[in-house]
Amino acid sequence: MNRQPVLEGSRLTLRPLLPEDWEALFALASDPAIWVVHPAHDRWQEPVFRVFFDEAIASGGAFAIIDNASGEIAGSTRYGAAEAEAPGEIEIGWSFLARKYWGRGHNAEFKRLMLAHALEHFDRVIFQVGADNVVSRRAMANIGGILTDRTRSYERGGAMVEHVIFEITRESFAKGPLALS
DSSP: OOSSOOEEOSSEEEEEOOGGGHHHHHHHHTOGGGGTTSSSTTTTSHHHHHHHHHHHHHHTOEEEEEETTTOOEEEEEEEOOTTSSSTTEEEEEEEEEOGGGTTTTHHHHHHHHHHHHHTTTOSEEEEEEETTOHHHHHHHHHTTOEEEEEEEEEEETTEEEEEEEEEEEHHHHHHSTTOOO
16 A cells, blocks of 8 residues: 555545654644644654654654645645555554644544555554543544553553543445445
8 A cells, every 4th residue: 555645535635754854843832732632742842843744754654644725734634654564454543633623523524534545455554542532532533533441551651551442444435424425
């Protein structure tokens, strides 16, 4: 699977994240309100975001999310390594949008684009969400994510944080809220 294709939607385009996107993306990410309920609540700080950005570039699966109307970067997301956890699955995550795109369907649009591409090649897509991140958990439910019994714990911002795993399978995507008619 090509982990960095250009994916075009009606309002957003996902294209490979480039090193020269640093300034524009950090300008968005430096808003502390984006990270308040996120497990990496300190990601708005330049040294913390620099690590995140450099890892995204090195991953070979990261995207800049572009607002089609303005041509500006609206956020970023990425695919994880294929089958890193289990055969037949890939992860979507590391996603954030500038606040002006919240609550307007942009999250669902870029996730639909990524899911449609990934599910051509994999049986299921997983998403890790901080167990206490009620905003992201609600967003996952809204796009048809099914909470599994799998969990992971990571150090985030100096503390161990439990993450729950949601999944969307090829079958659930075809019948779910993001399915194309």
